[in-house]
Amino acid sequence: MNCEICQLKELDVEHFEIHEVLRCKILHTILFHRALGLVRPKDIDLELFEITYVQCGDVELERKVDEKIDQFLDRVDKHPNKKNQICLSFYEVKNKQPTWFTNKVERLYWEQWYINLNVAPHQKGHSGKSTSSKIVVDPEAEERTVRRAALEASLRDVLFQIIRFVNEKKDHIPPIPNLEGVSFPYEITISSSSDSAFGMEMFKRMLQTGHPTMLS
């Protein structure tokens, strides 16, 4: 089974928008489409954008996602001015193959989603709540409004991109193991473009899967 990879369109976000964007994209788009067990969909309205996304209704899932987002935010704070990436991978657990360099459990990744975010510099952020003079804020507010609208349109495009990807590629999905929540085991990894470990993580994943992931 080959691994389908989807590189989502890069978004330029500000620091305070990261949380919502990631929740929307990760929870809504991907996991909802991969939680093929019984779900009770829950509509969530974004606060910053006029977008409604759907959650699976799984509290545990939401908690995990929020944890990962917090980790991502920490990384962004540590590595500003860099392109950051979150990778959501779905894998199958293969039988143990005790080898000397692999973990006990082998994972066969069959789908990977790369969410690319270009976080704006931190100084401009803080939701524009800076206590600077109002006169200065006004043009910035207008600029922010324009940027927000553009980001909303881009976000909507990304969501449609996910939907199209989900629609087009269905054959690679393995049989549904779980009946509740997210049916397939998954993992969320965080990396940044300039992170040297980024490539290493990919390499490790390649080794774990036992076959090149870049080839499909």
Place this chain on the structure above:
Amino acid sequence: MEQIITEFFAKSLHIILESRCPYVSSRNYSGEQVLSSLSPSSSSSSSSSFRPRDKWFNLALRDCPAALENIDFWRQSNLEPMIVDVILLQRPIDWDPLNFSPKTGFVSGKERHYYGSDNEEFGCEGKNERIIERWVLQYESKKNGGSTGSKKRSNCTSSHALYKKSILLLRSLYATVRLLPAYKLFRDLTSSAHIRMYNLAHRVSSFVEPFTRREEADMQRFVFTPVDTSCGRLCLSVLYRSSVVDMGSDPSTPISPQFIPEYVGSPMAEPLKRFPSGFVSQSSPSSSPFGRRHSWSYDLYRASPPSANPSPSPSPTYSDSHASLAKQRCRRLPPPSLPHHVPDETLVAYMKTPSYDEYWPSPVFSPSPSPSPPTYVPNSHISKALLRCESAPVSIPVTKLSSMPSLPNKQLMPPSPPLKATLLTAAENIAHCFMLQLLSFSKDRLHQISGARPSVNSSPSKSFSSRLSFQDDYDDGPFVVEDDEILDPSSRQTEIRLAGKVPTWSGLFELPGHPNEPGGTLFVKRSQDAAVGALVRMLNKAPPLHQDLQGSTLQTPTNSVKDTTEISEEPRVQQSSASNIVSSGLGLVTSKTTANALEELHGYRKMKDSLLKLK
């Protein structure tokens, strides 16, 4: 597999309608813990009949009656395409949200219609419809020439795969419906309690006219990847307008926001609130009281307020609260569209109030007969928009003479008993209103009315009703006709007319009836008719006042002079000409101030007591 296809249709329709129709989905969320009947490893996945309906495709949704209503056709034959049109209905200014009728057949859901809507497209003249989304779901079957054996096996596996892919497709559909522009309209409709200028309707059919090229050019298409089965494939696509937000987004304010001066609040909130201040501003923009009333009815019925409609809708408010009745009375006093000059307007309003008073016991509680605001306001469009009672407001002035007589008779008498309680409250309000008006009225009118008062106390009501109709006439107060006759002291017609009014009130308030007396001298000038009428009413309610208002006896402050004043009215009226009386009345009236008002108040109190006795 057939069942999967069928359920797929149902589920798709459910998802679409749930997020597009504001009134179709119930809030009963069935969240039972039902295990998925689809075992991932089992080969048979088509038989899921024991699963609850809403758990199909592992997507637990709330009930959607609209979807259930419309899916029966496709249960029988899932080879027919299912086309769901989401229609944006935009209402014109004079839309009446209270008139709507649900459609049957394929068309379901609530649509709001305008008056006389019988359009096939569940629209009406003035209503703007536009299809903003068209969902097309079709199962294209292909001929399968495979053997039965292999077909069975393939069916099993394909059913499994079909089900899985159907699940994915429905998930995508569920997410997509919330990303399309129409979802925002849906959320606006359901989330806000404000009346919107638009509404969403839907239509489910198996065949529709294709869009024109121009229409299709404005729309975007999103096609879901078809789900292949062994016997065909499921195709789902949507044509949608990306600019619906601009069309449907309206401010969540009333259709025609209008500043209502001297707004006094909703009758429902303060049913017993008095509005004496409203009378003080009689000369103020006439639209204020009616505007207020209108705002009440708007609050009550959440109807789009006719913007420029000063005429209130009396019937609904009448029937709702006693206070509203009284309020309406007070409100009517300053008719908004009286063409006369200010003094006349006030008087006319006052005059008209009596007419309302007459109808008040009965028509007030019966929507239809109320002649109230329409008579004041000859704006047909306003009345149409407001009045639910279907009383032809505009026509009242026209047919006043002919139609009015019957109305008051019918309605005055029967409803009077139940109205006593209301009348008491109303009487109090009226008392206040009249007091205020009296203060502002010229004294000559009071004098005139007082003169006519005695004659009002006795007469058949029918003639009175005919006189009542005159009240509707701005130009000619109820006493315009009487002027000619009133001038004739010996005219019995005047007596009858004036007296006609009295019986109803006298019966209610136990006002002392006075023998026939020509009050012809009371109303001389056409321009004073309105005020005269109003004053007559006042006198009817405040017998003592009449006594005080008597020409030479106007100075008498005592209330007990009621009878004497009435008696004294006769000779004076008979003796002096109308003009003389007016002039003298003017002089007399001007001299009266607080004493007169106090007497009136006393009179009103007596009136109230009489009402209590009537209970």
